[in-house]
Each structure stands twice: as C-alpha cells, then as structure tokens.
Amino acid sequence: MIFDLDGTLFQTETLLLPAYHATFDQLRAEGAYNDVTPPESVILGSLGMLLEHIWKQVMPNSVEAVHRRADELLLDYQMKGLQNGEGELYSGVPETLRQLQELGVRLFVASNGLEGYVKQVVAHKGLVSLFEGLYSAGEYKTRSKVDLVRLLLDQHGIKKAWMVGDRSSDVEAGLENGLIVIGCDYAGFRQDGELEDAHVRISRFTDLIQLIAE
Incomplete structure (x- = not known):
C-alpha cells in the first residue's frame, strides 16, 4: 500500500x-x-x-x-x-498503519515533497519502523508522481498495490501504474472532481482496515 x-x-x-x-x-x-x-x-x-x-x-x-x-x-x-513538536497526523493514522503492517501489508510513502521534509515528518511522528520505503520527488528527481510510483514498484518488484491519496496526482499515479486507487476525502485541499476516478473513497483514515477486510 x-x-x-x-x-x-x-x-x-x-x-x-x-x-x-x-x-x-x-x-x-x-x-x-x-x-x-x-x-x-x-x-x-x-x-x-x-x-x-x-x-x-x-x-x-x-x-x-x-x-x-x-x-x-x-x-x-x-x-x-x-x-518544536508542531504538526499533527490525521486521527487513527499510527494505529491503522500498525494494523495494516500486522496484517502483512507492505507500506510505502510516495510524495511530491522534498526529501528532508518527507523523511523528517515520518521520523518526528514516530512512523519510520512502519514503512519499507520513503519515496519523494525531491530525492529521486522525478517529474511526476506517476514516475515516482513506477520507480518504487520497479525497485521493490511489486506487481499489485493500492495507491492511497487525496489529490488528482495520486489518482493519476495509481491508475497509470495499474493500481487500485483509494481517494482520501477528508483533507479539504482538493478541487471538485479530483477524486472522481478513484476506485473507492474514504472519509476517515481508519476506514482502510475495513477495506482490507473486504
């Protein structure tokens, strides 16, 4: 995932x-x-x-x-x-990620942000041990999230995965790489229609556990 x-x-x-x-x-x-x-x-x-x-x-x-x-x-x-302790995760993120890991799901991050930002957010929020890889456009110099996700898949030999995100770039990255796309409909940053091509939308991060169970 x-x-x-x-x-x-x-x-x-x-x-x-x-x-x-x-x-x-x-x-x-x-x-x-x-x-x-x-x-x-x-x-x-x-x-x-x-x-x-x-x-x-x-x-x-x-x-x-x-x-x-x-x-x-x-x-x-x-x-x-x-x-200084600023910045918050969404409700249920650490617990849900741990549950997914316990279920045997391999977890990765793919972000268009800078390398230092991505790694430090994950580190300061105590999530490092949960992820197999942290991929950022800043580190890999990719021109789109489609390319970043493709690189991740290739480097880890992954054939099937779920792409989880809140913007059209996440939907595009998932669809272009043949992944199941889960649209996160809780952040409020997106424009109308950005998630309409996602396979599923969730209104809480914790909903991922139910999706896996299904």
Whole structure:
C-alpha cells in the first residue's frame, strides 16, 4: 500500500501555515519579495504539486531565484516546527498503519515533497519502523508522481498495490501504474472532481482496515 503524505497521513496545514507566513516575512526582510503574503488558500490548493509548480501558483510574478529561496526557507521553518513538536497526523493514522503492517501489508510513502521534509515528518511522528520505503520527488528527481510510483514498484518488484491519496496526482499515479486507487476525502485541499476516478473513497483514515477486510 503506497501512501501520499500531505493530506493523507499528515495534516499539512498544522505545520505548513506558520512556516508559510514566516517564509514571506523573511523574503520581505531580504528584499526578495515586496508584496503582501498570498492567501493561505493558494498554497493549500496547490498541495500535491511539485514545489517548483507550487511557487509558480503562489508567486507567479517572481523569478526562479526567489522560488528557490522560498524552498529553502519553507523547509527550514518546517524542520524547526517539527523539532518544536508542531504538526499533527490525521486521527487513527499510527494505529491503522500498525494494523495494516500486522496484517502483512507492505507500506510505502510516495510524495511530491522534498526529501528532508518527507523523511523528517515520518521520523518526528514516530512512523519510520512502519514503512519499507520513503519515496519523494525531491530525492529521486522525478517529474511526476506517476514516475515516482513506477520507480518504487520497479525497485521493490511489486506487481499489485493500492495507491492511497487525496489529490488528482495520486489518482493519476495509481491508475497509470495499474493500481487500485483509494481517494482520501477528508483533507479539504482538493478541487471538485479530483477524486472522481478513484476506485473507492474514504472519509476517515481508519476506514482502510475495513477495506482490507473486504
């Protein structure tokens, strides 16, 4: 079973939004950005994209150097937040993952995020021992989640799997790789219609146990 991270396992906004505002405060202090901080809804609506695409949505009129500086700042503030105990998993995530592992399900993460972010969230939330592999676009330099998931499947010799996520990129990654797609309908970041092609939708993470039982 392959999981997206943000909006699936992790309540991204609980860590992201304080770091987001701190990032723009610092960009302004450095003279790299001279406008008001874009609305939180813009970055939340962009979750699931590669970071380079997120900043093009958030700061369309800024140059690439500013986008890359924003990468650095956002990651740094999020790492500090994790060290301070910020950020929450969705209800039932640790318990459900342990149950799945006990049932013999191999567990992986596939995220479009940066390597350090993905690994540190999993580490700080005590989930490292539950996953066989953590795959991120930041580490493997993939251009889409379709490619990232294909790489994961190939490296581990996996022929059948479930893809679990909350955005259209997760649905596409699952379908393009011939996987069963479970759409997570509880994060609230998605646009209308993003999960309509998922095989199943769940409204709570804990619903996965019932699906496996069926």
